[in-house]
Amino acid sequence: KAGVTQTPRYLIKTRGQQVTLSCSPISGHRSVSWYQQTPGQGLQFLFEYFSETQRNKGNFPGRFSGRQFSNSRSEMNVSTLELGDSALYLCASSYNPLGGDGNTIYFGEGSWLTVV
């Protein structure tokens, strides 16, 4: 079956703009989680959605937000972009919530965001 799909793969934005990234989970998966990957901070958990509800949120400012649709597809939005938001944004999906036992999480290839 198809893996986790993220779009767009690459994008360049200007400081102050906003960006929306999209994630299509593996068919049947109900949990979608988002991560930011940078050389300095590594992989950091942003938030998780399950059945259209945000279950958990990492330690990021309110400029980072997301949502999940009834078909489990998810979007994340970053408003008022800063240079430090340049990163690889990874989406992952799983059948059960992140806290569920025996849960395997599958990652997408990521969206490379460059803020100039």
Next chain:
Amino acid sequence: AQRVTQPEKLLSVFKGAPVELKCNYSYSGSPELFWYVQYSRQRLQLLLRHISRESIKGFTADLNKGETSFHLKKPFAQEEDSAMYYCALRYSGGGADGLTFGKGTHLIIQP
């Protein structure tokens, strides 16, 4: 708060030599630990999880609660093992759960 530490940013060993990638964690609850691997130009993928107690691609990892470690080991390294390796801890409880990753170790296997 939970934390995962991978002390080595880069580890270089020769083909056929043993490999050990270190991972230490701090977490007040019952930990569930994973190793993820990212080969060049590929997506991050699960290598193994401690509850499975399995060997994948010759790699094993044992959870040592006394030393709060989950080191990844392979007795004989192969060139195709070259990749980024991330140790991760799943935390749960108190109304919040998620995954915390270490900063990764870049493993290079020299011919």
